[in-house]
Amino acid sequence: MPLVxxxxxxxxxxxxxxxxxxxxxxxxxxxTAERFLADPQALLRRPGKLGVIWPNxxxxxxxxxxxxxxxxxxxxxxxxxxxxxxxxxxxxxxxYGYDGELRATGQILRDQFVFMTRAGFDAFxxxxxxxxxxxAQTMKRYSVFYQPTGDGRVTALNRRMQLRHSExxxx
Amino acid sequence: MYAYDELDRTLINERVSEFRDQVKRRxxxxxxxxxxxxxxxxxxxxxxxxxYMFRVAIPYGTLSSKQLRRFAHVARRYDRGYGHFTTRxxxxxxxxxxxxxxxxLADLAEVGIHAMQTSGNNxxxxxxxxxxxxxxxxxxxxxxxxxxIRQHTTLHPEFSFLPRKFKIAIxxxxxxxxxxxxxxxxxxxxxxxxxxxxxEVLVGGGLGRTxxxxxxxxxxxxxxxxxxxxxxxxxxxxxYGRRDNIYKARIKILVHELGIEKFAKEVDEEWKAMGDVGxxxxxxxxxxxxxxxxxxxxxxxxxxxxxxxxxxxxxxFERWRKNSVSAHKVQGYSIVTLSLKPVGGPPGDATAEQMxxxxxxxxxxxxxxxxxxxxxxxxxxxxxxxxxPALFKALDRLGLATPNVxxxxxxxxxxxxxxxxxxxxxxxxxxxxxxxxxxxxxTADLIGRLHINISGCINACGHHHVGHIGILGVEKxxxxxxxxxIGGRADENAQLGTLIGPAVPYAEVADVIEDIVEAYLALxxxxxxxxxxxxxxxxxxxxxxxxxxxx
Numbered sequence: 001m002p003l004v005x006x007x008x009x010x011x012x013x014x015x016x017x018x019x020x021x022x023x024x025x026x027x028x029x030x031x032t033a034e035r036f037l038a039d040p041q042a043l044l045r046r047p048g049k050l051g052v053i054w055p056n057x058x059x060x061x062x063x064x065x066x067x068x069x070x071x072x073x074x075x076x077x078x079x080x081x082x083x084x085x086x087x088x089x090x091x092x093x094x095x096y097g098y099d100g101e102l103r104a105t106g107q108i109l110r111d112q113f114v115f116m117t118r119a120g121f122d123a124f125x126x127x128x129x130x131x132x133x134x135x136a137q138t139m140k141r142y143s144v145f146y147q148p149t150g151d152g153r154v155t156a157l158n159r160r161m162q163l164r165h166s167e168x169x170x171x
Numbered sequence: 172m173y174a175y176d177e178l179d180r181t182l183i184n185e186r187v188s189e190f191r192d193q194v195k196r197r198x199x200x201x202x203x204x205x206x207x208x209x210x211x212x213x214x215x216x217x218x219x220x221x222x223y224m225f226r227v228a229i230p231y232g233t234l235s236s237k238q239l240r241r242f243a244h245v246a247r248r249y250d251r252g253y254g255h256f257t258t259r260x261x262x263x264x265x266x267x268x269x270x271x272x273x274x275x276l277a278d279l280a281e282v283g284i285h286a287m288q289t290s291g292n293n294x295x296x297x298x299x300x301x302x303x304x305x306x307x308x309x310x311x312x313x314x315x316x317x318x319x320i321r322q323h324t325t326l327h328p329e330f331s332f333l334p335r336k337f338k339i340a341i342x343x344x345x346x347x348x349x350x351x352x353x354x355x356x357x358x359x360x361x362x363x364x365x366x367x368x369x370x371e372v373l374v375g376g377g378l379g380r381t382x383x384x385x386x387x388x389x390x391x392x393x394x395x396x397x398x399x400x401x402x403x404x405x406x407x408x409x410x411y412g413r414r415d416n417i418y419k420a421r422i423k424i425l426v427h428e429l430g431i432e433k434f435a436k437e438v439d440e441e442w443k444a445m446g447d448v449g450x451x452x453x454x455x456x457x458x459x460x461x462x463x464x465x466x467x468x469x470x471x472x473x474x475x476x477x478x479x480x481x482x483x484x485x486x487x488f489e490r491w492r493k494n495s496v497s498a499h500k501v502q503g504y505s506i507v508t509l510s511l512k513p514v515g516g517p518p519g520d521a522t523a524e525q526m527x528x529x530x531x532x533x534x535x536x537x538x539x540x541x542x543x544x545x546x547x548x549x550x551x552x553x554x555x556x557x558x559x560p561a562l563f564k565a566l567d568r569l570g571l572a573t574p575n576v577x578x579x580x581x582x583x584x585x586x587x588x589x590x591x592x593x594x595x596x597x598x599x600x601x602x603x604x605x606x607x608x609x610x611x612x613x614t615a616d617l618i619g620r621l622h623i624n625i626s627g628c629i630n631a632c633g634h635h636h637v638g639h640i641g642i643l644g645v646e647k648x649x650x651x652x653x654x655x656x657i658g659g660r661a662d663e664n665a666q667l668g669t670l671i672g673p674a675v676p677y678a679e680v681a682d683v684i685e686d687i688v689e690a691y692l693a694l695x696x697x698x699x700x701x702x703x704x705x706x707x708x709x710x711x712x713x714x715x716x717x718x719x720x721x722x
Contacts, residue, residue: 080209084410086330087406111189115326115329116328144181145326146182147323147328148449149329
C-alpha cells in the first residue's frame with residue numbers, strides 16, 4: 001500500500017506487526033492498541049521506533065500518557081464514511097500537543113486528503129495508487145477555509161478582518 | 172441579502188471543480204458507485220426512481236431575483252422546466268443527467284448558489300425564519316448568525332462524516348416559523364437578563380421513524396460562544412453517536428439513550444476542555460458578517476395608502492390580502508406569501524416561467540428579494556402596501572395568488588412514490604385530491620388554520636408527525652395504506668400527533684380527512700378555536716368516534 005508522508009510518496013519504514021507475531025529486534029514497528037497497552041514500558045524500551053494503531057472507538061485517555069515515547073499514531077477509518085478518527089486526530093494534535101507522525105489508515109481515498117490534513121494527519125496509507133499519485137494535486141483543490149483547526153491555515157473570517165484592518169490603516 | 176465576497180466565490184468554484192473531477196472519475200470507472208455515492212450525496216445528488224435528483228441549498232431561505240432566475244435557467248436547460256421547493260429551504264430538480272451536473276453547478280455558482288451538504292451524513296443547509304429581518308418584534312436578524320454558522324459548517328474537516336445527517340435551524344421571533352424543535356440543533360435567539368444576545372440551545376429533535384421533540388440543553392449560550400458550543404455538541408456526537416444501525420444514528424437517539432442531563436454534561440465537559448480554539452466570535456467578527464448584509468432603503472410610507480382603500484371593495488383582492496399579506500416591521504410595507512399550493516397542483520412546485528416572473532415581480536416590488544419557507548411557499552418580504560393591488564393582479568395571472576396560506580389546502584408533502592426510491596406510497600396525488608375536496612375558499616376560510624402534512628414513508632420528509640393532521644403512507648400486502656394522526660404541530664409549542672385509528676386505503680384518505688374536518692367543525696368551541704386547539708382540549712377520542720363510527 002502506498003504511503004504518502006509530508007506530501008510525498010515515501011517508503012514505509014514501519015512494519016505492521018500482528019498480535020502474537022514476534023517483534024523484529026530493531027527497526028520501526030506499528031502494533032495494535034491491545035498489544036501496546038499490555039506492556040507499554042517494554043515496548044517503549046525496545047530499540048527502534050514505535051507506533052500504535054489506535055481504534056476509532058477507543059478513548060484516547062489510555063494513550064495520552066504515552067504520547068512522548070511514540071513515533072507514530074495510526075488512526076483508523078474502517079470505511080471512509082466513518083469519521084470518528086477526525087475528532088481523535090484533532091484532539092491529539094490540538095489538545096494533547098502530539099507532534100509525531102499521525103497516520104491515516106483504512107479506506108483512504110483522495111477525497112479525504114484535505115479534511116485529514118486539516119485535522120492534523122501527515123501520513124496516509126492510501127488505498128489506490130492513482131490517489132497517492134494525485135496527492136499534491138488534490139491538496140491544491142482548496143484555497144479558502146472557513147474553520148480554524150490546528151493546521152494553522154488562516155480562516156476566511158480572519159483574512160477578511162486583516163484586509164479590513166489594512167484598508168483602514170492605509171487611509 | 173448577504174453579498175458573497177471573493178473568498179466565498181472562490182470556495183464554491185473550488186467545490187464545483189472538485190465535484191467535476193469526482194463525476195469524471197465515476198464516469199471513467201475510477202470510482203466505484205459505492206465510493207461515488209458518498210461523494211455525490213455530499214453535493215446534493217440522489218439516485219431516485221427515474222433519474223438523479225439534485226438538491227440545491229437556499230441558505231436561511233433568502234434569494235435574490237438573480238438567483239431565482241438562475242433556478243429557472245437550470246430547470247429549463249437541465250431539467251423538465253420546473254423545480255420543487257422542499258421543507259428545508261432547498262430546491263430540487265428531478266430529472267438531471269449526471270454528466271451535466273457539473274455544468275448546472277457551475278451555472279449556479281456564478282450567482283453564489285451551491286449544493287454543498289444538502290444531503291449525506293454531514294451538517295445540512297442552515298435554515299431560519301423566512302420572515303427574518305422583516306418580522307415585527309424580532310430580537311435581531313437571525314440570518315447574521317445563520318450565515319456565521321453556514322460558513323462554519325461548510326466543508327468542516329472534522330464533521331463531514333458524521334453518524335448521520337445533522338440539521339440546524341434558527342429563529343429570532345416569538346412565533347417559531349423555522350420549526351426549530353424538530354431539528355438536531357434548534358437555536359432560539361433571545362436576550363438574557365443583562366441584555367446580552369445569545370441562544371437557547373435545543374438538541375435532539377427530529378422526525379423519521381423515531382420522532383422526538385428537541386430538548387433544551389442550555390437556556391443561554393452567549394452569541395460569542397455559539398460556534399464553540401455547537402462544535403462541542405458535534406464532537407460528542409461524532410464520537411459517540413451510533414454507527415451500527417442507520418435508524419439509530421441520529422443525535423436524537425444518543426440524547427434519548429444517554430438522557431438529556433448526561434448528554435449535556437458530556438457536552439459541557441468537552442466545551443470546557445476545548446479552551447480557546449479560535450472559535451470565539453468577538454464584536455469585530457460578528458460585525459464583519461453583519462456588514463455584508465444589505466437592507467432595503469425603505470421609503471416613509473403611510474400605513475393605509477389610497478391604493479389599498481380603493482382596492483378594498485374588490486372581494487377577491489381582500490380575501491387574498493387577508494390571507495396572504497402579513498405585517499412588516501416597517502410602516503407602509505408588507506410581507507406577501509406566494510402560495511405554491513394551487514388547487515390540483517403538486518405542493519411546492521414552480522415552473523421556470525413562474526420563477527422568472529416572480530424574480531421580475533421581486534425586482535419591481537420587493538427590492539429584488541425573495542424568501543422560501545419550510546411550508547414550501549415563497550414570499551416577497553418588502554412590498555409597499557400601495558403596490559399590493561397591482562401585485563395581486565400579477566400573481567393571480569401566474570397562478571400564485573391562491574388565498575390558502577396556512578389553510579387546509581396549504582399542504583406540505585414529500586415527493587412520494589411518484590419520484591422517490593424510498594417511498595412506500597404516493598403523497599402528491601393525495602395532496603392534489605385534498606386540494607380539490609377543499610377547493611372552495613369560503614369553506615377553507617371557515618375551517619381556519621389547519622396544516623396537513625403528508626409523507627410517503629416513515630422517513631417523514633413531509634413532516635407528518637407535526638402536521639395538525641398528519642398522513643403517513645405505508646405499504647400493506649403490496650397496497651398503499653395511510654396512517655392518520657391529529658394534533659401535531661411544529662411551532663414553539665411543537666408536539667407529535669396522535670394516531671386516530673387504523674390505516675386506511677388510498678381511495679379512502681380524502682373521505683377520512685373530510686370527516687375529521689367535519690368532526691372538528693361540530694366540536695369546536697367557537698369559530699376562532701383552531702383545529703389543533705380543539706384536539707388539545709378534547710383529546711383524540713371524540714374525533715375518532717365520529718370519524719370511525721361508520722367505518
